[in-house]
Amino acid sequence: MKNVKSEKRPHVVVIGAGFGGVKVAKSFTNKNVDVTLIDRNNYHLFQPLLYQVSTAVLAEAEIAYPVRAFFRKNKNVDFFLGEVTNFDLEQKKVITDQGSVSYDYLVVAAGATTNYFGMESVEKNSFAMKTLDESVVIRNHILQLFERADKETDAAKRKALLTFVCVGGGPTGVEESGALSELIYSVLKQEYHKLDFSDVDIKLIEATDRVLPMMPEDLRDETVNVLRSKKVDVRLNTQVMDYDGEKITFKDGEVVPTETVIWAAGVKAVPVMAKLGAAMDRAGRVIVEKTLQVPNHPEVYAIGDNAHFMQGERPLATIAPVATQQAVVCVNNILNSIEGKDLEYFEYHDVGSMATIGAGDAVMFKGIMKSKGFIAWAAWMVVHLMRLAGTHANVTVVLKWMWNFFSGTRLGRIITAH
Amino acid sequence: MKNVKSEKRPHVVVIGAGFGGVKVAKSFTNKNVDVTLIDRNNYHLFQPLLYQVSTAVLAEAEIAYPVRAFFRKNKNVDFFLGEVTNFDLEQKKVITDQGSVSYDYLVVAAGATTNYFGMESVEKNSFAMKTLDESVVIRNHILQLFERADKETDAAKRKALLTFVCVGGGPTGVEESGALSELIYSVLKQEYHKLDFSDVDIKLIEATDRVLPMMPEDLRDETVNVLRSKKVDVRLNTQVMDYDGEKITFKDGEVVPTETVIWAAGVKAVPVMAKLGAAMDRAGRVIVEKTLQVPNHPEVYAIGDNAHFMQGERPLATIAPVATQQAVVCVNNILNSIEGKDLEYFEYHDVGSMATIGAGDAVMFKGIMKSKGFIAWAAWMVVHLMRLAGTHANVTVVLKWMWNFFSGTRLGRIITAH
Numbered sequence: 079m080k081n082v083k084s085e086k087r088p089h090v091v092v093i094g095a096g097f098g099g100v101k102v103a104k105s106f107t108n109k110n111v112d113v114t115l116i117d118r119n120n121y122h123l124f125q126p127l128l129y130q131v132s133t134a135v136l137a138e139a140e141i142a143y144p145v146r147a148f149f150r151k152n153k154n155v156d157f158f159l160g161e162v163t164n165f166d167l168e169q170k171k172v173i174t175d176q177g178s179v180s181y182d183y184l185v186v187a188a189g190a191t192t193n194y195f196g197m198e199s200v201e202k203n204s205f206a207m208k209t210l211d212e213s214v215v216i217r218n219h220i221l222q223l224f225e226r227a228d229k230e231t232d233a234a235k236r237k238a239l240l241t242f243v244c245v246g247g248g249p250t251g252v253e254e255s256g257a258l259s260e261l262i263y264s265v266l267k268q269e270y271h272k273l274d275f276s277d278v279d280i281k282l283i284e285a286t287d288r289v290l291p292m293m294p295e296d297l298r299d300e301t302v303n304v305l306r307s308k309k310v311d312v313r314l315n316t317q318v319m320d321y322d323g324e325k326i327t328f329k330d331g332e333v334v335p336t337e338t339v340i341w342a343a344g345v346k347a348v349p350v351m352a353k354l355g356a357a358m359d360r361a362g363r364v365i366v367e368k369t370l371q372v373p374n375h376p377e378v379y380a381i382g383d384n385a386h387f388m389q390g391e392r393p394l395a396t397i398a399p400v401a402t403q404q405a406v407v408c409v410n411n412i413l414n415s416i417e418g419k420d421l422e423y424f425e426y427h428d429v430g431s432m433a434t435i436g437a438g439d440a441v442m443f444k445g446i447m448k449s450k451g452f453i454a455w456a457a458w459m460v461v462h463l464m465r466l467a468g469t470h471a472n473v474t475v476v477l478k479w480m481w482n483f484f485s486g487t488r489l490g491r492i493i494t495a496h
Numbered sequence: 497m498k499n500v501k502s503e504k505r506p507h508v509v510v511i512g513a514g515f516g517g518v519k520v521a522k523s524f525t526n527k528n529v530d531v532t533l534i535d536r537n538n539y540h541l542f543q544p545l546l547y548q549v550s551t552a553v554l555a556e557a558e559i560a561y562p563v564r565a566f567f568r569k570n571k572n573v574d575f576f577l578g579e580v581t582n583f584d585l586e587q588k589k590v591i592t593d594q595g596s597v598s599y600d601y602l603v604v605a606a607g608a609t610t611n612y613f614g615m616e617s618v619e620k621n622s623f624a625m626k627t628l629d630e631s632v633v634i635r636n637h638i639l640q641l642f643e644r645a646d647k648e649t650d651a652a653k654r655k656a657l658l659t660f661v662c663v664g665g666g667p668t669g670v671e672e673s674g675a676l677s678e679l680i681y682s683v684l685k686q687e688y689h690k691l692d693f694s695d696v697d698i699k700l701i702e703a704t705d706r707v708l709p710m711m712p713e714d715l716r717d718e719t720v721n722v723l724r725s726k727k728v729d730v731r732l733n734t735q736v737m738d739y740d741g742e743k744i745t746f747k748d749g750e751v752v753p754t755e756t757v758i759w760a761a762g763v764k765a766v767p768v769m770a771k772l773g774a775a776m777d778r779a780g781r782v783i784v785e786k787t788l789q790v791p792n793h794p795e796v797y798a799i800g801d802n803a804h805f806m807q808g809e810r811p812l813a814t815i816a817p818v819a820t821q822q823a824v825v826c827v828n829n830i831l832n833s834i835e836g837k838d839l840e841y842f843e844y845h846d847v848g849s850m851a852t853i854g855a856g857d858a859v860m861f862k863g864i865m866k867s868k869g870f871i872a873w874a875a876w877m878v879v880h881l882m883r884l885a886g887t888h889a890n891v892t893v894v895l896k897w898m899w900n901f902f903s904g905t906r907l908g909r910i911i912t913a914h
Contacts, residue, residue: 120639121910137555139908146687147909153689159643159911176647211912221538225577229594269564271571477895490557491565492539493577494629 087112087154088416091172091181093162095122095145097465098187098382098401105409107152111416114179116172118161119210120145124466126398128207129250132216132340133257134490140475141466142210162188164353167375183377183412186354186364187405190383190396193344193361203323204339207250216340218493220258223337224266225493228273238335240278243326245318246343247284248291249433252301254340255282256436259308265491281311281334283318285343290441292395292431297441300450304435318343345396347384354378359386359393368423370408376415379408389426398465399429432458437479505530505572506834509590509599511580513540513563515883516605516800516819523827525570529834532597534590536579537628538563542884544816546625547668550634550758551675552683552908558893559884560628580606582771585793601795601830604772604782605823608801608814611762611779621741622757625668634758636911638676641755642684643911646691656753658696661744663736664761665702666709667851670719672758673700674854677726683909699729699752701736703761708859710813710849715859718868722853736761763814765802772796777804777811786841788826794833797826807844816883817847850876855897 088111092099095117103115121142130136149155160176171178192206205216223239230236244255259280267275282289282305288298289312302312317329318339325335347362356364356372363386364372370385372378382401387394394400407424414421430444432454440455442448449457459479466475506529510517513535521533539560548554567573578594589596610624623634641657648654662673677698685693700707700723706716707730720730735747736757743753765780774782774790781804782790788803790796800819805812812818825842832839848862850872858873860866867875877897884893 119911120643137557138912139555139910142910144687144909150686156689158647210910214912225538229576268568269562271574491562492557492560492628493537494556494632 088182088412089114089180090183090185090412091116091179092185092187093117093172094187094189094382094384095119095157096125096187096189096382096401097398098405099185100145100148101402101405102185102187102381102409103155104148105406107149107155109154109413111154111412113155114158114181115145115149115155116158116160116162116174116179117145118159120157120159121210122148123210124462125208126249126462127466128210128213129254129257131210131490132207132213132220132254133261134217134221135257135261136475136478137490138210138214140478162350164350167355167378170377181377183415184379185408185412186351186372186378186380186384187382187401188348188350188384190345190361191348192341193346194341195344197318197320200318200321200339200341203321204245204341206341207254208345214494217490219338220261221491221493224270224273227277228270233277234335237277237279238324239337241281241334241336242279242338242340243281243283243334243336244340244342245283246341247282247286247289247312247314248342249431250342251282251284251340252289252305253434254342255280255310255312256305256308256434259305259310260437263309278309279311280309281313283313283316283328285315285317287314289314290431290433293433293441293443294448297443297448297450301433301435301441304439308436345383351380351384354380361386361396363393363396369411369421370404370424371411371421379411381405381408387424387426394426397431400426403427432461434458506600506830507532507598508601508603508830509534509597510603510605511535511590512605512607512800512802513537513575514543514605514607514800514819515816516607516823517603518563518566519820519823520603520605520799520827521573522566523824525567525573527572527831529572529830531573532576532599533563533567533573534576534578534580534592534597535563536577538575538577539628540566541628542880543626544667544880545884546628546631547672547675549628549908550625550631550638550672551679552635552639553675553679554893554896555908556628556632558896580768582768585773585796588795599795601833602797603826603830604769604790604796604798604802605800605819606766606768606802608763608779609766610759611764612759613762615736615738618736618739618757618759621739622663622759624759625672626763632912635908637756638679639909639911642688642691645695646688651695652753655695655697656742657755659699659752659754660697660756660758661699661701661752661754662758662760663701664759665700665704665707665730665732666760667849668760669700669702669758670707670723671852672760673698673728673730674723674726674852677723677728678855681727696727697729698727699731701731701734701746703733703735705732707732708851711851711859711861712866715861715866715868719851719853719859722857726854763801769798769802772798779804779814781811781814787829787839788822788842789829789839797829799823799826805842805844812844815849818844821845850879852876 090113092102092115106113124141127141145157160174164173194201227236227239244251320327321339364380365386370379381404383396411421432442434440440458441450442454508531510520510533524531542559545559564575578592582591612619624630645654645657662669738745739757782798783804788797799822801814829839850860852858858876859868860872
């Protein structure tokens with residue numbers, strides 16, 4: 079009998095199966111470590127397309143990919159379904175609602191949640207759109223409102239049912255209000271034979287003087303013009319003060335009756351970050367070292383939406399390319415630590431930014447490169463398909479976008495029990 | 497100014513947007529009547545493929561088609577979202593939870609619900625699979641059980657978590673148990689690196705001595721053999737006595753610990769049928785005239801799962817072809833009534849029956865024609881695609897079936913908030 083000594087390999091625990099966490103786990107698949115990837119959902123969610131689920135363009139499964147399917151052939155990566163509730167940094171344990179998990183190295187890539195900036199009435203009554211379930215709730219709600227409006231005989235009540243307010247002029251608010259306009263005026267208008275669609279009012283509310291702040295001025299203007307041509311009432315310099323579920327109040331005193339406020343005005347790191355006990359910024363992100371380590375805990379890393387990383391004059395934005403680039407450096411540094419080597423410093427390489435403003439229309443910007451219209455939309459499509467998990471989803475998503483573009487219909491318009 | 501007299505056209509109200517109800521409404525689109533189609537869901541559901549949603553083959557939207565989309569170009573057909581709670585046959589009104597609707601002619605095509613034959617413990621603790629939401633609940637439950645089993649250290653508890661009992665040897669039970677076997681042994685087995693799949697136990701329980709009673713003996717035997725080769729424990733002559741949510745008890749005293757009992761042992765007409773006040777059979781179906789009229793109410797018709805119609809020695813089965821053939825005669829008779837003509841008698845023309853017993857395997861039977869294996873499966877696929885609503889769904893569903901067949905993966909394995 080051979081004398082086999084089972085050597086314990088370093089155990090890396092990764093919290094979060096978003097862009098950053100999945101990239102970390104994938105980068106460890108052929109390395110001499112064991113990985114446990116923890117998420118509260120059993121799927122990786124392609125958040126940039128949540129707005130398409132909420133407006134009945136795509137189905138849930140097309141933007142959600144089972145985490146275990148990534149690691150079918152990688153026996154050193156295990157998945158753990160559970161929600162992290164605390165950390166035991168002394169004992170090197172992650173505490174979840176399904177039990178605790180020990181680690182040698184920990185990567186916190188748990189992502190972000192909606193930031194209401196302390197406005198309780200808005201948090202209680204508006205719709206968020208950061209999770210798959212939230213986007214399905216919005217879809218069901220919108221479709222239900224049209225059914226109710228179709229039966230409503232009181233003109234004022236009907237008008238309120240058909241008023242939709244998106245708050246936040248970032249990509250989510252811009253894309254959501256544009257997609258909503260297309261759903262309503264291109265699809266639903268054909269199918270409600272008795273409803274007067276001049277009652278419909280879609281508003282995009284932005285507190286500052288600009289939408290898509292990462293874009294140059296001419297593309298921002300283009301975005302506003304395109305949205306207005308789609309009958310979206312774009313309101314800049316307009317601040318929300320209160321929303322009681324029946325009417326939204328702006329700072330200038332204007333009151334708009336509506337049952338639909340979609341809040342896309344800000345994000346913050348998931349609350350459990352505070353349990354790390356490290357210094358955080360106002361958005362709840364841990365202020366990490368240049369190596370992406372959490373200060374005083376060299377075995378703990380924070381990346382993506384969970385890391386505050388200064389580069390130049392301001393912290394990096396909470397976008398997918400930052401998370402995936404940080405994932406690579408984080409993996410290198412854990413391997414460097416194991417091998418006793420020096421650690422790397424992280425540096426972000428700009429890949430540009432883009433946003434769709436309708437089927438066949440987008441804006442994109444990188445360095446001095448700018449593009450808009452159909453070319454930008456085609457680029458947007460290619461980039462999003464490349465990042466989308468699963469070849470099959472690519473095929474069906476392209477089919478749906480084409481279908482949508484040419485036939486002007488939406489296939490997922492079903493009200494489920496959510 | 498022309499002297500225009502607006503003539504009131506006959507108003508036909510159709511309850512139920514299933515195979516029968518949609519066929520009725522479609523047949524009236526170019527006629528001189530107004531139609532209101534009522535359903536408690538905003539979609540037409542392709543019930544024969546519910547088992548594929550419950551086993552993560554297809555997505556919800558692929559078997560659910562928005563009712564209004566059928567009638568986009570037909571201004572004489574209106575949709576009304578609501579659940580029928582009663583009838584006012586004197587005043588010719590249908591009462592719903594969203595208000596009442598008056599009719600000149602009424603077609604009741606409200607479909608069927610699960611029949612527990614009075615077994616309260618089973619009704620309370622088992623899963624039904626007659627609605628879209630029920631099939632999603634089953635999918636989430638199964639996927640969740642594997643995540644729990646993966647963490648469970650107690651062997652007996654783990655075994656119970658991995659025991660799945662389908663009750664009822666009709667097409668639904670046969671198809672569900674076969675699809676479950678493929679999901680578990682072909683897909684999940686590859687992705688749970690630590691779980692021992694010899695703990696998995698899938699049972700198909702049938703009270704009589706045969707599965708698929710409409711099939712000839714050799715095809716029934718073939719079905720049982722194929723299921724057993726897929727590790728489904730097929731139990732004939734086995735009757736369920738009780739299920740408390742933790743263990744199922746059979747008539748011979750055997751007790752099997754399980755958290756999953758899928759009840760597909762019977763259907764009955766929706767309960768509101770009793771409010772029609774007409775004579776019904778034991779399955780709650782109204783015993784209709786040969787013209788499909790409800791006795792004593794010549795302006796009221798019942799079709800499909802809501803009609804008890806004797807032909808030969810036994811009542812017609814509750815299957816889609818009966819409903820759609822009855823829809824045609826029902827429409828003819830309403831038009832005949834309006835025009836003062838004699839009414840037709842209904843006669844069912846057998847179109848045969850078929851069931852899949854796995855990807856690439858099915859049985860089919862019509863008159864003296866029999867087929868099994870891949871040819872029968874290809875025929876099953878064509879027939880189901882022809883009946884499935886929407887060209888786009890056809891394309892994506894074929895893609896998924898092909899994908900499934902060749903790559904052995906399932907794409908919809910996401911646990912949603914249901």
